[in-house]
Amino acid sequence: AQSVTQPDIHITVSEGASLELRCNYSYGATPYLFWxxxxxxxxxxxxxxxxxxxxxxxxxxxxxxxxxxxxxxFNLRKPSVHWSDAAEYFCAVGPDTGRRALTFGSGTRLQxxx
Amino acid sequence: xxxxxxxxxxxxxEMGQEVTLRCKPISGHNSLFWYRQTMMRGLELxxxxxxxxxxxxxxxxxxxxxxxxxxxxxxxxxxxxxEPRDSAVYFCASSGLGTSGGQYQETQYxxxxxxxxxx
Numbered sequence: 292a293q294s295v296t297q298p299d300i301h302i303t304v305s306e307g308a309s310l311e312l313r314c315n316y317s318y319g320a321t322p323y324l325f326w327x328x329x330x331x332x333x334x335x336x337x338x339x340x341x342x343x344x345x346x347x348x349x350x351x352x353x354x355x356x357x358x359x360x361x362x363x364x365f366n367l368r369k370p371s372v373h374w375s376d377a378a379e380y381f382c383a384v385g386p387d388t389g390r391r392a393l394t395f396g397s398g399t400r401l402q403x404x405x
Numbered sequence: 406x407x408x409x410x411x412x413x414x415x416x417x418x419e420m421g422q423e424v425t426l427r428c429k430p431i432s433g434h435n436s437l438f439w440y441r442q443t444m445m446r447g448l449e450l451x452x453x454x455x456x457x458x459x460x461x462x463x464x465x466x467x468x469x470x471x472x473x474x475x476x477x478x479x480x481x482x483x484x485x486x487x488e489p490r491d492s493a494v495y496f497c498a499s500s501g502l503g504t505s506g507g508q509y510q511e512t513q514y515x516x517x518x519x520x521x522x523x524x
Binding site for chain 2: 323325327332333334335336337340342381385386391392393395396397398
């Protein structure tokens with residue numbers, strides 16, 4: 292069965308600092324990978340996605356992610372964090388064979404210090 | 406594009422009452438998904454529809470849960486009777502299947518969610 296691991300439950304960074312959120316996946320075939328962000332009390336907004344091709348993917352709000360097949364990872368990065376980036380970030384892989392369900396990680400909560 | 410629309414945004418009800426959650430997918434999308442988010446289990450798929458037809462409801466917790474999609478622009482998730490353990494955030498997502506280079510691709514877009522509290 293496919294799975295997603297986000298090892299960091301909670302991360303605190305200073306505003307202006309760089310950010311990397313880790314995501315490791317287990318998937319039997321070529322994965323489709325996604326990062327979503329959930330602000331407090333809000334829904335899930337798609338940041339970026341990887342289907343194939345260039346392994347470095349650019350997303351919205353200045354985020355990027357790199358697919359590394361050898362490490363089964365899809366880490367999310369941002370060179371300079373803004374206070375408005377404080378939110379919970381979810382990595383997801385899919386679709387589940389036959390079910391079309393996304394499998395989500397448990398999320399990483401990002402706190403930004405002024 | 407208004408995105409996926411869900412209503413109500415918040416619902417507080419008493420145990421035993423019927424709860425109906427509503428979703429309007431993005432226009433032109435032919436697939437609709439209902440997910441539930443809890444602290445204990447995270448985000449999990451309950452059911453999804455393709456062209457208004459329920460394809461997989463294996464994630465529906467029990468018979469108290471039912472979902473319908475009478476047309477391409479509307480779906481409901483009903484809980485009857487509701488129980489305190491149903492308290493969660495319920496998300497609706499929609500997608501339009503596409504292919505690129507012969508490969509199947511899909512991106513699911515989520516609504517704002519309905520926060521349900523059953524007392």
